Amino acid sequence: MKTKRPIARIAHAHLYVLKIVWQIDKKRVLLQFLERFCTVYEYLIYGAIFTQVILSLVEKNLEFQTMFALLWAGFLPRAVIHIYLQYYTNMASPVSDVRFLEGMTRLLYEKACLADLTCFEDSEFYNQYMMAVREAKARVPKMLYDISDMIVSFLAALTGFYMIWRMNRYALLFIILPILGNFVFNGILSGRLFRLERETIIFKRIADYVNRTIHLADYAKEIRLSNVFSLLGRKYDESVKAEQKAVRRYAPVNLLLFFCFQYFTFTLLFNGSFLYAGYHTLVTGSMVFAELAVFQNFMCTNTWDFLYSAEAAVENIKNSFFIEQIEGFLNYEPKIPEDADGMIPERTIRTITFSHVSFGYQEGRAVLKDVCLELHAGQHAALVGFNGSGKTTLMKLLLRLYDPDEGAILVNGTDIREYNLRAYRSLFTAAFQDGKIFADTVEENILMGAHQTPEQDAQTVWKALKLAGMEEEVRSWDRQEKTVLTKEFSREGMVLSGGQSQKIIAARAFAKDCPVAVFDEPSSALDPIAEYSLFANILRFSGERMLFFISHRLSSVRNADVVFFLENGRITERGSHKELMEKNGKYASLYRTQAKNYLA
Numbered sequence: 001m002k003t004k005r006p007i008a009r010i011a012h013a014h015l016y017v018l019k020i021v022w023q024i025d026k027k028r029v030l031l032q033f034l035e036r037f038c039t040v041y042e043y044l045i046y047g048a049i050f051t052q053v054i055l056s057l058v059e060k061n062l063e064f065q066t067m068f069a070l071l072w073a074g075f076l077p078r079a080v081i082h083i084y085l086q087y088y089t090n091m092a093s094p095v096s097d098v099r100f101l102e103g104m105t106r107l108l109y110e111k112a113c114l115a116d117l118t119c120f121e122d123s124e125f126y127n128q129y130m131m132a133v134r135e136a137k138a139r140v141p142k143m144l145y146d147i148s149d150m151i152v153s154f155l156a157a158l159t160g161f162y163m164i165w166r167m168n169r170y171a172l173l174f175i176i177l178p179i180l181g182n183f184v185f186n187g188i189l190s191g192r193l194f195r196l197e198r199e200t201i202i203f204k205r206i207a208d209y210v211n212r213t214i215h216l217a218d219y220a221k222e223i224r225l226s227n228v229f230s231l232l233g234r235k236y237d238e239s240v241k242a243e244q245k246a247v248r249r250y251a252p253v254n255l256l257l258f259f260c261f262q263y264f265t266f267t268l269l270f271n272g273s274f275l276y277a278g279y280h281t282l283v284t285g286s287m288v289f290a291e292l293a294v295f296q297n298f299m300c301t302n303t304w305d306f307l308y309s310a311e312a313a314v315e316n317i318k319n320s321f322f323i324e325q326i327e328g329f330l331n332y333e334p335k336i337p338e339d340a341d342g343m344i345p346e347r348t349i350r351t352i353t354f355s356h357v358s359f360g361y362q363e364g365r366a367v368l369k370d371v372c373l374e375l376h377a378g379q380h381a382a383l384v385g386f387n388g389s390g391k392t393t394l395m396k397l398l399l400r401l402y403d404p405d406e407g408a409i410l411v412n413g414t415d416i417r418e419y420n421l422r423a424y425r426s427l428f429t430a431a432f433q434d435g436k437i438f439a440d441t442v443e444e445n446i447l448m449g450a451h452q453t454p455e456q457d458a459q460t461v462w463k464a465l466k467l468a469g470m471e472e473e474v475r476s477w478d479r480q481e482k483t484v485l486t487k488e489f490s491r492e493g494m495v496l497s498g499g500q501s502q503k504i505i506a507a508r509a510f511a512k513d514c515p516v517a518v519f520d521e522p523s524s525a526l527d528p529i530a531e532y533s534l535f536a537n538i539l540r541f542s543g544e545r546m547l548f549f550i551s552h553r554l555s556s557v558r559n560a561d562v563v564f565f566l567e568n569g570r571i572t573e574r575g576s577h578k579e580l581m582e583k584n585g586k587y588a589s590l591y592r593t594q595a596k597n598y599l600a
C-alpha cells in the first residue's frame with residue numbers, strides 16, 4: 001500500500017474510483033451527482049423552504065388566484081426534476097451500467113490474461129484477484145453513488161442548519177440528539193455487529209460448505225457410497241449451534257444500544273423539537289403557526305440529510321477496503337508481460353540451450369538445479385524421471401511461462417528474454433497432460449481460433465484427429481467436427497472421457513505447424529495400444545522438427561535421439577536409450593522394472 005494513514009488511504013480510494021468511472025463513462029459521474037442533488041434538495045426545498053415561502057405569502061393575504069398561480073409556478077421545476085429522475089433511473093443509469101460492466105470486465109480480463117502464472121499460485125494474489133472480479137462491477141458504481149450521496153447530503157444538512165439557525169439558534173441544540181444517537185450508540189452497535197460477523201463467519205462458511213457438497217454433482221458418488229453424509233450433517237449442526245450461541249451472547253447489549261440509537265436519533269428529536277417549537281408558539285408567542293410547521297419540516301429533513309451523509313461516509317470507508325483490492329489488482333505489473341516486445345526470432349531453430357538453469361516456484365525451494373542441456377536442429381529429446389523431478393517445469397520455462405531464477409535459456413544462441421514474447425511462443429506447439437477442453441466445437445478446440453479457409457480448416461482438423469487416433473470416432477458422431485464439447489451451453493454437448501480429452505489436446509498440438517513440438521505426458525489416460533500409436537505418430541509428426549517429450553512409459557522413449565533422466569531437479573543421466581542401458585544406472589533399472597511388469 002502506498003499511503004499508510006487511514007484517512008489518506010480512504011481519500012485515495014475515493015479519487016481512484018472517480019478516476020476509473022471518469023475513464024469509462026464521464027457522463028455517469030455528472031448524471032449521478034445531479035441525481036443525488038435533485039433527490040436530496042427536492043426534499044429540502046419543497047419540504048421546508050417552499051412551505052416557508054407559501055406560508056409567508058398566505059400571511060400577506062394575497063388573492064387566491066395569485067397564490068394558485070405562484071403555487072403552480074413553484075411546482076413546475078419539481079416536475080422537471082421528476083422527469084430527470086425518471087430519465088436517470090430508467091434510462092441513463094441502466095445504459096451506463098451496461099457500458100460500465102463492459103469497461104470494468106475488459107479492464108479485469110486484460111489484467112488477468114497478462115498476469116504471470118506465478119500469480120495464480122500465490123494465494124494472496126489469487127484472493128485479491130477473485131475479490132476484484134467479484135466486487136469491481138458492483139462496488140465501483142456503488143461507491144460513486146455513496147460518494148455523491150455523502151457530499152450532497154452533507155451540503156443539504158449544512159443548508160438546513162443555516163435555516164434553523166436563522167429561525168431559532170437554540171433549536172440547533174436538538175441536532176445533538178441524532179449526533180449522540182448515531183455516532184455514540186449506533187457507532188458502538190456497528191462495531192459489535194462487525195465483531196459478531198467476524199466471529200461467526202467461520203460457522204457460516206462451514207454451513208455453506210456443507211450445503212454446497214450436498215448439492216453438487218461432484219460429491220454425489222461419495223455421499224451415496226459412504227457414511228460421509230452423517231459427518232457433514234454433524235458439522236452443519238455444530239456450526240449452526242455455535243452461530244446461535246454467539247448471537248445470543250451479543251443480543252442483550254445490542255438490543256439496548258439499538259433502543260438508545262432509535263430513541264435519541266428519532267423519538268427524542270422529533271417529539272422534543274415539536275414540544276419546544278409548540279411551547280414558543282403557544283406560550284411565549286415568539287413563533288407563529290406557520291413557523292412551527294416549517295421548523296418541524298426542517299428538523300426532519302435536516303436529520304435525515306445528516307444521517308444519510310453519515311451512513312454514506314461509513315459505507316465509503318467499507319467500500320475503500322474493496323477498492324484497495326481492486327486497485328492493487330489493476331496496478332499489478334506482470335514480470336513476463338504477454339505483450340513484451342523484443343527481437344523477432346527466426347523460424348528455423350538450430351539450437352536450444354539450457355545454460356545452468358535454476359528455478360523454484362517459491363523462494364528457497366529450488367525445483368530445477370543447475371540444468372544444462374543442448375538440443376540441435378531436428379533432434380528428438382525425451383525427458384524422463386520420477387514424479388516431481390522437474391520435467392514439466394523445464395518445459396514451462398522453455399515456453400516462457402516462468403523465467404529462470406539463475407542461468408538462461410538460449411534459442412539460436414539468444415537469451416529467450418530478448419525475443420518478442422508472442423513471436424517466441426509461436427515457435428512452439430505444445431500438449432500438456434492437464435490441457436483443458438473448452439465449451440465449444442471439436443473443430444474450435446483443435447484450431448483454437450487460428451482459422452484459414454473452411455477447406456483448409458477441415459483438412460487441418462481431420463489430419464490432426466487422425467494423428468491423435470480420434471478420426472474414426474469423431475466421424476461416427478452426428479455432427480462430426482462440429483460436435484459441441486461439454487454440457488456447459490448445450491444439452492446435446494458431448495462429455496469426453498479422460499482418454500478422449502487427451503486425444504483432442506494432442507490433436508490441438510498436431511494442428512499447429514511450428515518448428516518445435518512439446519508433448520508432456522500426452523498419453524497418461526490412454527490404453528497401451530492407443531498410447532503406442534500416439535507416440536509413433538508424435539515421432540512421425542515431429543519429423544524434422546525439434547521435439548521434447550515427457551513420458552512415464554519408457555518403451556516410448558527408445559526411439560528418442562537423446563534421453564535426459566531427471567532426479568530432484570537435476571539431470572543425472574543423459575544419452576541415447578542404448579547408451580543409458582549400457583551405463584546400467586537408474587534409467588536402465590527403471591526400464592527393466594517396467595519391461596518386467598509388461599511381460600508379467
Ligand code: ADP
Binds near residue numbers: 361385386387390391
Ligand atoms: P514432473 O513433471 O517431473 O512430475 P513438475 O515439474 O511438475 O515435476 O514438478 C516439480 C516440483 O515442482 C514438484 O515438487 C511439484 O510439487 C512442484 N511444483 C510444480 N508446479 C508447482 C506450482 N505451480 N507451484 C508450486 N510448486 C510446484
